[in-house]
Amino acid sequence: MSAFSYSVGNRIRALRKQRGWTQEQLAEKANLHYSYLSSMERGERNVSIDSLEKVINALKINPMQIFNFMDTEVLEGTADKESTLQAINALLQVRNTDEVKMVYRILIDMLETFNGNSNNTNNST
Template sequence: MKLPERVGNRIRELRKAKGWTQEQLAEAASLHYSYIGGVERGGRNISLETLDKIATALQVPALELFRTEEYTNRQQALDEHMVMLSSRRTSEITLLTKINKDILTAIDVKSE
């Protein structure tokens, strides 16, 4: 999926999370509702200024328009590992790092 489609899908997700119609988002962003439809389908090559208007209307940081479910799931998994490791002694973290490297090497070899 190309970037305009991913961003469009994310805008749709955020709009629906607010319970808004395309018309409501368009009004809040000072855009035409048919334009919002094109953006959500990934059919518009929108400017940074338009992205800013949409982010402002949705009351989210512009970066949020680029976050995907895959990114969010990945970040949550990484955060979980950080929480698990944060209370460990340095020697335990060093050991776990070695174990993880060995596991990842085995996975890489298997997938070749």
């Protein structure tokens, strides 16, 4: 198994789990056998372009997203701040304006909550 195959497989697994899908569900949507998908996720297969395209279409993602290994690093906690910000930006680039504005509002609320909790902690010491 090559490092590249392993990274692609990890990325497929992460995208599948983000959607709350089982391997069987993704395999069905991609018209692949679930054992084949399982071996893809483990990086044990030399994946054909056709199979990869089926997975990309089933996940309804931009083909470049399958090679965005940074997301996996962010989720596993191994990415630095700059890489994490780039991953967040990449996620937002493919969303429409209303969705980006909604994420922005949610982020503002979260940061205000963090600031409030931080102030409460500082005041109690």
